[in-house]
Amino acid sequence: MYDLDRYLTIRSAYGASFSPDGDLSFLLDTTGVAQVWTLEEPGAWPVQRTFADEQVSFASWSPERSELVFGMDEGGNERAQLFRLDPGDGAVTDLTRRPDAKHRWGGWSHDGDRLAFASNRRDESVFDVYVQGRDETGDDATLVYEGDGWFSVGGWSPDDSRLVVSQAHWSFDQDVSVLDLESGELTHVTPHEGDVRFSSTQWGPDGDALYLVTDYGADTTYLARLDLATAAGADDVGAALETVREGGEWNVDGVALDDETGRLVYSRNVDGYTELTAGELDGPTTIEEVPAPDLPDGVAGGVSFDDGADRYALSASGRGTNTNVYVVEFATGETERWTHASTAGIPPETFVEPELVRYPTFDDRSIPGFFSLPRERTAGETPVVVHVHGGPESQRRPSFGGLLQYFLSRGYAVFEPNVRGSTGYGREYTHLDDVEKRMDSVADLAAAVDWLTDHGAVDPDRIVAMGGSYGGFMVLAALTEYPDLWAAGVDVVGIANFVTFLENTGSWRRELREAEYGSLAEDREFLESVSPINNIEAIEAPLFVLHGANDPRVPVGEAEQIADKAREQGVPVEKLVFGDEGHGITKLENRIEAYTAVVDFLDEHV
Numbered sequence: 279m280y281d282l283d284r285y286l287t288i289r290s291a292y293g294a295s296f297s298p299d300g301d302l303s304f305l306l307d308t309t310g311v312a313q314v315w316t317l318e319e320p321g322a323w324p325v326q327r328t329f330a331d332e333q334v335s336f337a338s339w340s341p342e343r344s345e346l347v348f349g350m351d352e353g354g355n356e357r358a359q360l361f362r363l364d365p366g367d368g369a370v371t372d373l374t375r376r377p378d379a380k381h382r383w384g385g386w387s388h389d390g391d392r393l394a395f396a397s398n399r400r401d402e403s404v405f406d407v408y409v410q411g412r413d414e415t416g417d418d419a420t421l422v423y424e425g426d427g428w429f430s431v432g433g434w435s436p437d438d439s440r441l442v443v444s445q446a447h448w449s450f451d452q453d454v455s456v457l458d459l460e461s462g463e464l465t466h467v468t469p470h471e472g473d474v475r476f477s478s479t480q481w482g483p484d485g486d487a488l489y490l491v492t493d494y495g496a497d498t499t500y501l502a503r504l505d506l507a508t509a510a511g512a513d514d515v516g517a518a519l520e521t522v523r524e525g526g527e528w529n530v531d532g533v534a535l536d537d538e539t540g541r542l543v544y545s546r547n548v549d550g551y552t553e554l555t556a557g558e559l560d561g562p563t564t565i566e567e568v569p570a571p572d573l574p575d576g577v578a579g580g581v582s583f584d585d586g587a588d589r590y591a592l593s594a595s596g597r598g599t600n601t602n603v604y605v606v607e608f609a610t611g612e613t614e615r616w617t618h619a620s621t622a623g624i625p626p627e628t629f630v631e632p633e634l635v636r637y638p639t640f641d642d643r644s645i646p647g648f649f650s651l652p653r654e655r656t657a658g659e660t661p662v663v664v665h666v667h668g669g670p671e672s673q674r675r676p677s678f679g680g681l682l683q684y685f686l687s688r689g690y691a692v693f694e695p696n697v698r699g700s701t702g703y704g705r706e707y708t709h710l711d712d713v714e715k716r717m718d719s720v721a722d723l724a725a726a727v728d729w730l731t732d733h734g735a736v737d738p739d740r741i742v743a744m745g746g747s748y749g750g751f752m753v754l755a756a757l758t759e760y761p762d763l764w765a766a767g768v769d770v771v772g773i774a775n776f777v778t779f780l781e782n783t784g785s786w787r788r789e790l791r792e793a794e795y796g797s798l799a800e801d802r803e804f805l806e807s808v809s810p811i812n813n814i815e816a817i818e819a820p821l822f823v824l825h826g827a828n829d830p831r832v833p834v835g836e837a838e839q840i841a842d843k844a845r846e847q848g849v850p851v852e853k854l855v856f857g858d859e860g861h862g863i864t865k866l867e868n869r870i871e872a873y874t875a876v877v878d879f880l881d882e883h884v
Contacts (some may be wrong), residue, residue, distance in 0.1 A: 280624050282877060285684035286869050289619035290601035291315075294591035295346065296584040297339045302591060303327070303346060304603045305334055310866030315633040316365060320605065320616040327365055333864050336383060337363075340412070341585070342390030347373070347694060349383055355828045356380060356784075357358055362412065367523060370409060375416035384431025387438045394431045394441055405429040407443055407457065418481020423457050423464055428790060432479040436537045442479050442488060449671040450708065452476045453490065456506060463872060467509035467518070474515075475499060478532035482795070483540045487562065489522065491530050497704040501533055501544050503563050507846060511754075522563045523555070527657040529702060534581035534590070535559075541587040547702050549634060549646065550675040556590075556608065570610025574599040577677040591616070595678040597650070597839030598629040604702035621775045628653075630686045632676055639698075639722045646703070647695035647726065648676060651735055652686045661740035661765070661884050662691040662730055664723065668747030670711060670794070673702040681873055688877075690742075693730060695753075697722035713796045715728075716808050720755045727763045739765060740884050743819075746770035746862065754810035754840060757817050764819040766883045768876055771825050771832050771861050774840035775812070776805035782833040814843045820850040821882040824872055826859030852879055 293305040293312075305312040305585040306324065311333040315324040328334055330350060335358055344365060349358045357380050357405055362371040374381050376399055384394035384407070391412055396405040404426055410419035422445065423429075432442035432454075441457045443464065451473040456465045467488070468476050477499075479490040488504040494515060501523040501597035506720035509518035523530060525546060533544040540559035545552050554573070556867040571578075576596025583590045588608055595601035601618040632648035639645050652660065663685050667674045674694040682692050696702065697719045699711030723743070731738040743753040743764050750772015758765045773779045780788060780798050792798065796805050819846050834855060841853040854875055856868050863872050 279687055280684075281557070282874055283685050283870055284622045285680040285687070286873065287620075287622045287866065288600050288624065288678075288680040288683075290595075290678075291603050291617035291619040292593035292601050293336055293580060294487075294593060294603045294616075295337055295339045295582050296589075296591060297344060297346070298342060298585055299344065300584055302603065302605070303337050303339060304593075304617060305337065306589075306617070306619060307866070311864060314346070317616055319620065320614050324617070327363060327368070328370070338383065338386065340386055340390040341388055343412075345412075347383070347386070347393060349381070351860075352377065353828045353858045354826050354862070354864060356830050356860060358382070360393075362879050371415065372418070373410065373415055382430050384441065385433045387434050388436065389438060392438075394434065396425070396430050403788075405643060407431055408439065409441075409459065422459060423463065426873045431597065433481060435481055436483065436485045437878075442481065442750060444476065446480060446790060447848065448473075448790045450475055450705070451793070454479055454490065454504070465506075465510050467504060467506060468514050468515045469509075469513060470494065479644070480533055480535035480542075481537045482535070482562075483537050483559065485537075487689075489533055489535050489542070491532055492519070494519060495703055496525070497706055498527065499529040499531075500525045501530045505562075520563050527704075528553075529704075532579065534583070536583045536587040539587040541583065543581045543590060543592075547673070547675075550673060550696075550702060551576065552594075556606070556611070562715070568609055571604065571606040571611055571613040573604060573613065575676075576870075577675045578767075589824040596640055597631045597676050597678060598626060600626075600678045600680075609799070624683075628687070629678075632692075636697075637726060639725035641718075643698070645695055645697060645722050645725065647693060648674060650682070650686055650692045652689050655689065655691070655735055657734055657738050660689065660691050661742065662693055662736055663742045663744050663880075664693045664695065664726060664730075666695065666697070666723065666743065666745030666749035666752040668745065669701070669748045670699040670719065670748045671701050671708065672748075673700045675702075677780075684873075684877075691736065692868065693726060695722065695726045697726075709730060712794065713801060714804060716795070717755070717759065720759050724760045724763060725754060727760070732785045742766045742768065742880060742884055744768040744770075745772065747772065750832070751810065755808070757819050758810045758813040759816070761816050761818040766820045766822070766880060768822045768880075769824070769837070769840065770863070771829055772823075772836065772840075773809075773832055774836045775809045777802060777809065778839070779832060779836055780805070782787060782835060784830040811839055811843055814840070814847055817844055817847055817849050820874055820879070822879045823851065823853040824863065824876070825853075825855050826861060826863065827855055827857045828860045850883065 314327040335349040339346045379399040382396040407423040408419040428446040444527045454468045493499045531545040535542040557567040569863040573594040574596035578594035628791040636644040750769040
């Protein structure tokens with residue numbers, strides 16, 4: 279048996295990007311937080327390029343020069359700044375120099391002379407679009423479009439004259455527009471009624487169309503071509519959309535398209551597992567497919583083409599394989615693993631793969647989930663950690679998790695339900711927990727316990743609820759709504775009070791969150807009724823509360839109020855807050871401290 283520190287120091291390599299010379303950059307967390315590293319060839323000794331104490335969020339090579347841009351915030355505050363790195367001499371230039379504002383990367387121009395991003399510099403609650411020369415800094419950036427909501431930049435047109443700009447109204451409703459940089463005119467190209475998703479937008483090779491993922495007129499998302507000339511004069515986007523690939527029963531997750539060659543890779547989410555297809559456009563909506571890559575059975579993404587699109591890089595992981603970067607020969611599908619992120623000396627063959635299961639719930643729906651049993655167990659005596667994902671617009675998928683593997687090595691089973699409201703199963707399923715139906719998803723957790731209770735391996739008196747962010751709310755709601763089912767709860771950066779959460783979350787997020795949970799103006803009474811803090815008298819199970827002091831999404835006050843109120847009820851409570859973390863615990867030393875305390879807590883109470 280290996281100790282917790284070893285499992286938490288299993289490394290991940292991801293976020294690949296090709297340089298103009300064919301070198302590969304990627305993010306690797308060997309130092310305890312992700313930094314930029316580079317490789318010249320597969321299996322070579324990687325070179326560390328950044329040396330910060332904070333986590334790097336992305337890195338993107340210039341298409342023409344030996345330089346890259348990377349993003350980094352401070353202490354998890356999510357106010358990311360953009361930096362330019364010269365790998366030759368290691369020089370780092372702070373491009374944005376506005377630590378009070380968020381900066382959301384929008385990509386390099388094809389000539390490498392300019393970069394685009396969205397930022398809330400002017401007004402914290404909205405995002406504007408900026409263009410900046412590669413050698414400009416700070417206030418040199420040019421505001422090219424003044425936004426009135428959550429705007430992001432999707433990339434430059436093939437001739438660098440336009441930007442594709444997306445506006446998110448909430449997670450299931452977006453709009454796409456094209457911004458002409460010379461005239462400043464913004465042309466809306468996705469007019470529609472109701473909630474429609476438009477994501478993963480890519481320019482077509484001639485700049486006359488966009489390729490994107492949408493659920494317009496369908497329950498699941500599919501790959502579509504959007505003709506810009508038709509869209510510009512249409513009353514409804516349907517007149518301009520052509521289906522390229524249907525998702526069928528499952529969602530198309532995303533697409534990466536090289537606008538010079540028409541080569542592309544798109545993914546489908548098949549019951550949580552990634553299915554990749556590669557090919558080349560042979561006409562506007564026809565793809566000539568090439569062999570798919572050979573990757574671990576799990577989750578893959580983050581496709582980056584090299585110059586000429588003869589190769590592409592991506593990251594992949596499975597429950598038995600930690601995250602690494604792979605490079606694929608486009609024409610043949612030949613796949614080679616370029617990085618060898620350490621498993622901290624733990625044999626990969628000891629990692630446990632999950633079983634994909636479905637269980638019945640109160641309204642006779644079937645709820646999917648991943649169930650993992652420890653290799654060594656005694657019938658009827660196995661404790662279980664029910665691990666709930668955040669979001670709620672998210673999905674538990676079979677990627678690698680060091681903490682979950684540690685629980686399994688210690689004799690815990692792990693159950694990961696994708697309760698109603700989860701993504702990956704179609705539009706209807708995702709909306710089953712909206713606003714007034716919020717507590718139906720919590721009832722799905724209770725049904726999961728019923729299913730586990732009937733499983734021959736499980737001890738029904740030792741079932742733990744654990745989750746982060748919205749999953750933290752689910753933990754608190756499960757403990758207050760169904761107090762007799764749980765032996766303990768672990769709330770990580772969770773919502774305790776929807777009213778105070780919405781009042782105090784980042785102003786740029788409030789409108790998007792109200793679309794999911796309900797608004798303060800119209801639904802306050804309902805929000806109060808479903809907030810665990812207002813039902814705390816029912817709680818019985820011991821509670822561990824973990825949070826970051828700099829969390830801009832779910833402010834730390836949520837942790838403080840639930841911990842105080844639970845203690846007043848006589849519940850055993852342990853609270854741990856990190857002053858240099860935000861929405862999650864990312865730094866290795868903090869993760870070790872935090873989850874050592876969680877494990878000790880569960881050992882005591884479970």
